[in-house]
Amino acid sequence: MIGGLDGDADAYTALLGALVPLLRSFFGRRLRGAADDVEDLVQETLMAIHTRRGTYDRTRPFVAWAYAVARYKMIDQFRRNRHMVQIEGLEEILVAEGFEDACAARMDIDRLLGGLSPKQAKAIRDTKxxxxxxxxxxxxxxxxxxxxxxxxxxxxKALAARLRGDG
Incomplete structure (x- = not known):
């Protein structure tokens, strides 16, 4: 990457070529059975690395930076393709995975956010x-x-104050 940033086109071409199998493996492990999505994500990630190469910090490991870009591309893909899947035995899975605890946590969140203005509650719910x-x-x-x-x-800030007993 550093060679490519310094203008060595051959080094940059070799880097992109070496990234392809790494990215295929990275996405393949996470998206089993979605070969088209894997290839799309590999290409999107390579383009993102290319367009954002100026943000790479030369003092940091490149592979970690590249995988972070890949992870964000995969998250974007998940958000774009929220698929609904019918799961056999869903009720048993949810009980085994602690779904009831998650429902209780959701009710706690609802109760906490209920003390805020609707605008603040929506902003926190949406982002956090x-x-x-x-x-x-x-x-x-x-x-x-x-x-x-x-x-x-x-x-x-208001929630923190309330939890501390300040408000």
């Missing part, structure tokens, strides 16, 4: 619980990114 980005949460609420950030910050 449901995993949306600030931009996605802002778009779904019809707010600016800054407004969502402020709502999350103020809401978390």
């Amino acid at each position: 619980v449901d995993g949306l980005s600030i931009a996605e949460a802002a778009q779904s609420a019809g707010l600016s990114d800054a407004d969502v950030k402020v709502s999350v910050h103020r809401g978390l």
